[in-house]
Amino acid sequence: MSWLKDIIGTEKAIIAMCHLLPLPGDPYYDHEKGMEYVVEMARKDLQALQDGGVDSVLFSNEFSLPYLTDVKTETVAAMGRVIGELMSEIRVPFGVNVLWDAKKSLDLAAATGASFVREIFTGVYASDFGTWDTNVGETIRHQYRLGAENVKLLFNIVPEAAKYLADRDIESIAKSTVFNNRPDALCVSGLTAGEETNSQLLKKVKEIVPETVVFANTGVRLNNFRDQLSVADGAVVGTTFKVDGKFENHVDGKRVKEFMDQVRAFRSELAQ
Template sequence: MSWLREVFGVSKPVVGMVHLPALPGSPLYDAARGMEGILERARQDLHALQAGGVDAVMFCNENDRPYTLRADPATVAAMAAVVGQLRAEIRVPFGIDILWDPIAALAVAHATGAQFVREVFTGVYASDMGLWSPSAGEALRYRRAIGAEGVRVLFNINAEFAAPMGSRPLAEAARSVAFSSLPDGICVSGPMTSMPVRAEDLRAVKEVVGSLPVFINTGARHDNIVDLLPHADGVIVGSSLKVDGITWNPVDPERVRSFMAIVRRLRGE
């Protein structure tokens, strides 16, 4: 049995994003609303996604702009606190994404009982955050060290807000990562948040990684999911489910319901 069906209960699962407001210590943090404001916004979005029928959710510090490559201790603590306080209200499998720190994401996932993380684990990039060179070896050894082997790792192999320093085609990089870095899944992205991945990139990656699950990572919308999902094993979706399709807005329950109706038809449900 594919681990996707084991974890999510369906083929081609939809993972809806719970984008947290800026956390303490980041430039956009709203000190007047404080942690209670962050918690309430996360609760609102979580309930809207679950009511709309998504198969899973993923918590992310999306508004901690400008991003860093190592999470501050306050970020880790705040993420763990919010997810921990919502734990009893989460009715679907859930994941953690801390931009852009795989070690921090694994730590919070293990502490909160999350089933998966999504991060950039491999490659060298010229990015908006500077030179970016994550280490899958370091991250997976850390997962082993803390006893978090049950946390699945989704590798984003074409990092957002960045360009690879090397010249390998995407499919060639995917084949290499699948062989050498032990991912549980591969995520294929557009150039930044909310920008669509290309169908040809999904097809090329899927052809070379075989049974390894491939996820649409950015830009999935009502008007393109019919064309994209046949080439993937799942989809991670955030901005298009928000009010007016804007990343920083609350989740729109009607957008969630209508998106899931399209996906269910595609899955033959």
């Protein structure tokens, strides 16, 4: 039995993305509509996701493009405001992700009471955002300094838009990450948001670290979720819940309900 049952309430859990619009300091922030509009749109998406039956929600500054690896204070402050205003309406366990800054994600988790964080905690990469370095030892010590040791850490070991500088296979990465860092989960991704996670990669990771929770992190859809969840312990789902299945759009409640109805049927089959 994994921690998913205790924290999220079910195995084969679906964590739904609540993508926040551009925030103050971001290039595409709408100064005229302001933060009130950001909160209003986040509320709309959160409601659609929860009414559709998702197991959990992950708040992310997905539209803070292009991303920073050393996120500015104003971004964390804005995300804290959004989650704070929505707190009384959040009915499912939630996590946070301040792209792409692990320590700032933990700061936000500590401030909001988030149950988990998804981030790039380990590795050195050549990426669209330049050379991307991490310091997992310092990050975990920061977590404990904050008193956030109970926050579950979801390690993304296949970062989007990036590649390990060293030539390492996925099995080696997964095995050494688990041995050295004791992650609560590993996330396996496609190239970008909405890109299907390679099922063979998922299988390789799960086989090499069978005792660790493994998530399919991108591209899980109605036509592939059974294959993905037959291997993975859960999935992080964003784009497929959007209007017309497009990353830029807001959440479509009907798509969420259709997806979650089928996921629940699948989980019932596994329980028989």
